[in-house]
Amino acid sequence: MSAAVDASDGNSMRDDLAKTVDRVFEEHCDKPVREAAEDGKWPAGLWSALEEVGLARAALPESAGGADLPFGDAMHALRRSAYHGAPVPLAETMIAGRLLVAAGLKVPQGALTVAGGRPGEKLEIAAGKLSGTAQRVPWGGDCRQIVVAATESGKAMLALVAAEGALQATEKNLAGEPRATMQFKSAQVIASAPLANAAERMLLEGALCRSVQMAGALEHTLEYGIAYANERVQFGRPIGKFQAIQHLLAVLAGHAAASSAAADAAVEASAAAPDEFMVAVAKARVGEAAGKGAEIGHQVHGAMGYTREHNLHYVTRRLWSWRDEFGNESHWQVRLGRMVAAKGADALWPTLTGG
């Protein structure tokens, strides 16, 4: 591994985990697997290898079937999955697990996804049945069960429902990952419990994971760029010897480094529950870096990176998708801006410095 952005934090347990995770992806996430996934074929081999390592639930408490792994380590593993452009609902299963534990519910086996966290979505529970429509549910058609942020008599609830029978249509995001429309018509609720601000909590968990994933994808974008600039020869020398290319990659490195820092800070602040301010900072900052970074990554690769053959697009198409999921930059910037303005200019510095 020749990471340009070292996110290991000098933590050897985390390094070991990252190595294990990298091995899983190197063995089970090759080009045919990624292509088949985009054609709608569930990457069963990859997913079961991840389940074997216990990654999706590792950060949950032992009582919930987890391994009490530090949250930061689990997020680092998620970041590696994104670095590899892995077409699996790892983030979604992690989010679902965190939410279920927060609501005091049992975490079922298998791949899970989440619905109801999109602003404006209305999913309601009445007499143990769930009704309503959720848009662009990640892997909605591939997971047996869905964790839903809903309301019951106006009260925020978290519910677990079966996906079966709810799938209306499946679209794809720009990376070819399935995003499903799920319509629940008095679907049987398997389990439910009150969870304060369930939809908001889901949105925050999602934004946090997408920030971490984008940081991983940007790291790979930078590495692809450096490798290509050093091997592609034009005018008698590697293009990386040209100042124009060097400066492009230096700017990309700045975005990658800032993304790492922002994502790390949000993860650190969110071990128990997502920290609204830091998650907003991360999703806004990393989302901006995603667009600018992907643009540079492609510019450096010229026509080669514009092909399906080159692997660059497995990470850049994810960047272009993830920056819009769980709230785009504007969503989080406006929220941050309002938070800061409401407290007043003199409170900004204490807010930034933690008191």
Place this chain on the structure above:
Amino acid sequence: MHQFRFEPIRLPPAATEMRKRVRAFIAEEIAGGAFTPSRNSWSTYDAAFSRKCGEKGFIGMIWPKQYGGHERTSLERYVVTEEMLAGGAPVGAHWIADRQSGNQILKNGSDKAKAEILPRIAAGQCFFAIGMSEPDSGSDLAAVRSKATKTDGGWKISGTKVWTSNAHRANFLIALVRTSPKEEDRHAGLTQFIVDLSHPGVTVRPIYNLYGGHDFNEVVFDDYFVADDQVMGGVGMGWKMVTGELAFERSGPDRFLSTYQLLAESIRKLGPAPDDRAANEIGRFVAHLATLRRMSTSVAGQLQKGAQPNVEAALVKDVGTTFEREIPETFRHLIPTEPTLARGDSYPELLGMTMLRAPGFTIRGGTREILRGIIARGLGLR
């Protein structure tokens, strides 16, 4: 390929305590009328304020007590610097001595220099200028032509330095000069000297900046005598020392807080309930600022451990100064106003000053282009 490291850093309780102390000090000074929060903190020269900082132990914080220092950590020092900048305190007089010159002397100065100069810097009574650039040597520092020739008990320096901030009021300057002719290795043969600016034989001429301010100077040495004990490190060690201090010079909060006052004033002006467009821009800057602080404190943590994170520092400065420059460009759209040259505290005055200072942010301390070259080298492209 270099691995960028931005390890997370947790500020120790001592740093939190220090933050309280420095905040209380700044509040007291403002209340006592010592200064109005400045719009240009580390370019504002105020010797009386620096002396008070010295009395309070806010200068030379990481140096040994033997030399007037306070044996505190880099992180405590970091907190003091960022609080001073965010508070708009006029720290310009002691800034260079505290940030880099003093550290250089501590590491490379003669025993005499350490014993005589460091305690005065720490007391806020002795100020420094940087003598690196020359008329024909800006980004290409190894092209310096000032030269020193050996004489009895010391050296005679001849040559011209430019863009020398505060040379007209600083006590000393650390000059990078050539002590042997240029060879194939153009970085060889350079030496740093501590130059006492109070002796006759040095001419300091002002160079006014485009804002009309007098920070810069041209400094001309004509066979200017410097004693042997004012050689830094060793003869021929200049290049190594100059590059060794870059991480201190480039990674600090002064590389992204230059326009913090304009950001805060803009937020004040846009009020407690800004529209979406304004909230969006405020939020974007806050996201950038929070991230930059994290990157910068991480470098401070690495410096504390004795590492030399030059590439990380270049990244902080490149990303940080880009951020600083965007602030006036964005708020001029949100708060329609015509910036003015008048000196004062009103918004058009603040905006005008910031705009005319801004071109310097991405030049001083290493241009954006030089930084990107350093980063590219770190990436394995050069």
